[in-house]
Amino acid sequence: AHVPDPNGFVAGMRLLMRKNGIVVVEVPYVRDLIDNCEFDTIYHEHLSYFSLTSLSQLLSNNGLVIRDIERLPIHGGSLRLFLARDDSNPTPNGGNSRVEKLLDEEIACGVNTIEYYRDFSNRVEGLKNALVTLLRDLNRRGSRLVAYGAAAKGTVLLNFFGIGPDILDFVVDRNIHKQGRY
Secondary structure, three states: OOOOOHHHHHHHHHHHOOOOOOEEEEEEEHHHHHHOOOHHHOOOOOOOOEOHHHHHHHHHHOOEEEEEEEEEOHHHOEEEEEEEEOOOOOOHHHHOHHHHHHHHHHHHHOOOOHHHHHHHHHHHHHHHHHHHHHHHHHHHOOOOOEEEOOOHHHHHHHHHHOOOOOOOOEEEOOOHHHOOOO
8 A cells, every 4th residue: 555656566576586486465455445435544645555356467467476365354454465476377366266256256346347436435425424414413412522543544534524623622642743733
């Protein structure tokens, strides 16, 4: 997610690998981000979000194949990829059934279509409307609303949803570097 030049990064991995070497890489999985409406993980430090379909193409373009894959719950959903040079195994994607199964699932759910991402956008807007409506209603009933923890995800949510001092009384955080900041 933090690599500004994915092609250069992947080409560098291949360059450093022995012919029969394996590289293990973990990336946030865009399908989990979309399916679980994790819009708040999209912020300035994260430059890329990958599907297995896009990763497969990126790797293939740079002489690598996916030998195996694992889905992980970390960071809202990630992929752990086991990569090899394409000249060490001529079978696309290493002939691994887990890789092929996940690629087929992505096609079936439409991860390679614009509609998949439009639906995500609509669900985020729905979440925004529901939360802001709830918070404004609580304010009207006299509730004081505060937040604990000024994490990046919380900042994304507050800014994108337009939740400011008119709704939220204050935010506190234990980290002294986040105190007294706007």
